[in-house]
Amino acid sequence: LVANSALNGGGANGGTLVGCIVTGNSAPYGGGTYNCTLNNCALTGNSAYIYGGGAYVGTLNNCTLTGNSAKAFGGGAYSAVLNNCLVYYNTAQAGGNSFASSLNYCCTTPLPLGGTGNLTAEPQLANAWHLSAQSPCIGQGSYALASGVDIDGEAWASPPSIGCDEYSSGSVTGALSVAIGVSYTNVAVGFGVDFQAMNGGRVS
Secondary structure (H helix, E strand, O other): EEOOEEEEEOOEEEEEEEEOEEOEEEEEEEOOOOOOOEEEEEEOEEEEEEOOOOEEOEEEEEEEOOOOOEEEEEEOOEOOEEEEEEOOOOEEEEOOOOEEEEEEOOEEEOOOOOOOOOEOOOOEOOOOOEEEOOOOOOOOOOOHHHHOOOOOOOOOOOOOOOOOOOOOOHHHHOOOEEEEEEEEOOOOOOOOOOEEEEEEOOOO
16 A cells, blocks of 8 residues: 555555555555554555554554654554554654554563563664564564464464564565655755665565
8 A cells, every 4th residue: 555645544544454565655644544453564654644654543463663754643653552563763743653552562662651572672674664683573572462474474483573574584585676765856955854765575
């Protein structure tokens, strides 16, 4: 789901997403998704004019939220339930990674006041949602909260990794692509522009 916009949920509103990539979408509430259930999905580069750059409300399991932004609250997620999720490098006026959300077995910063199994270590990503071999997120999730397969169609380990990717060293093969994403292409001098590395394929 790429480069869509809406009043609520730029990428999706009120649905169930499994193994999806939600990127470059925008909305006042829920730049990426609004009131959705997401399993094993990547949300990156989405923006909300008000709340929830990546996700507004909803339940996210084994998802990776990076590079999302909100003008007000919850750059990554706002008022959502996140399990086994990697929520890092998101920005907002308040709650850059998450705001008013419940997190369990998540990698984010700062450490949530509640929940269990959360960690704040830098995730050491290979790209916007793939883990590198050195990532502290490997083997830190809860198997009871994982379902299906990871975003690449690989089985979850026991315990699973945090985020949408299960790192498997022997399967990092195939074509690669490299690009740079930008939030705006024509701006006035001095206007801040966000750049994002967009590395595709099985990046290690």
